Amino acid sequence: MPDISLTTLVVLCIAAAAAGWIDAVVGGGGLLLLPALLLGLPNTGAAHVLGTNKAVAIVGTTGAAVTYVRKAPVQVKTAVRIGLAALAGSMTGAFFAAGISSDVLRPVIMVVLLAVAAFVLLRPSFGTADAADRRRVTRSRTIAAVVLVGGGIGFYDGLFGPGTGTFLVLALTAVLHLDLLTASATAKIVNVCTNAGALAMFAYQGTVLWQLAALMAVFNLAGGMAGARMALSRGSGFVRGVLLVVVFSLVAKLGFDQWNA
Template identity: 55%
Template sequence: MIVTLLIAAAAAGWVDAVVGGGGLLLLPALLLAAPQLPLATALGTNKLAAIFGTSTAAVTYARRTKIDWTVAGPAAALAVLCAGCGAALAGAVPAAAYRPVVLVVLVAVAVFVTIRPQMGLMELPERRTPWRRGLAVAVAGGVIAAYDGLIGPGTGTFLVLAFTTLIGADFVHGSAMAKIVNTATNFGALTVFAYHGHVAWLLGLAMAVCNIGGAIVGARMALRRGSGFVRVILLVVVLALIIKLGWDQYRLSA
């Protein structure tokens, strides 16, 4: 069980650092390898491991690329509050309530990214109007952060897409800003889960070490290989999310 979770944590750190979506690997691994954990505890332990990886990736990006703090800063501040509110509701809102909506959004994202191959490959500074910046802050720091507190898988991917489509960031810079906000969402949610005793600390800290290693490798690889590489990983992660959520929905309705 421990070996499986440590490997999953390293892989999740890599995916999260490149394009987000590490929870797609780590949360199911926790639920399968440690079935004795209540859902809220699995979510809290996942946040404990993830916050180390996302913060490490955020520092790596910040040292090597330019971050638009006029968007990332306010979005991160709002995200702490909204993710905390989402975490407070975790368990009260059944997954069946939001899974179909997320599935439709992901399919739309996959189609959109596929038919627009140039999206995210270069910066589009003309899109950074005041209202677009405000919308990006509200969507990333509000809506997506609340979703992350509730359940989380795919949050980093949604953040990258929000910054790419709303303010014209390329995939590398969008991923850099996403790591800043994702660190904030993890902190907000983790604070609530920890307050209610829903964190397996020893297990989470062990996974955090591997998550950090994966995050360092992933962030450096994304910076070295550029937006084209991040775009490919983005599509792979989105398709994996579609398959997983689609299968969950099929099992629920069967």
């Protein structure tokens, strides 16, 4: 583990807990966790930062997924099919991640966040129960979810990672007409698979800071399970509100960092 001050370690653990909570509610905890790791480990290569991020995130995501499956109406078979495609995609993306520079991550994350914010704001009924029930999901839509949502977003998760959970929630809502709460629950199962595939590749390449990841993972797990319980008790409207707050807060933070870089 690199030489890290106690203050930095505490901040990283707090960020891991907050990221776990955000990821469980609406996805996209990596949009907080990855920038925190980039700032806390400025002299560490991008591949090691991405690998450590995956080792932390998979623990919280798994805890949230278990909580959701026990209490939310999740179609586990559909989630697993999408997840298997996502696992293959994430391993492929992680294979190419070693060549990525840390300098390109911040602007990419900003563009992704702005796109998410615009989509949610322009579709007020997106993710509501009424909108989700309007159309029956066809077999072709299910296949599209497996190939495009699983494979495509899985590849992105292995290559970059930040925002994967949010993209999964949005894509599952749009393609399978799920409400935001059910989409968030389903996304957790898929996200476990994408994290597992990417982590396996990063571990094989030796780009995971295991000691740091193990400590942060404890806080990420606590945040993830707390977030899942809160989302289940408050419903889709709460999830939508958290999504918008998180997106705009992170855009502002990353924009400030980029401006002062």
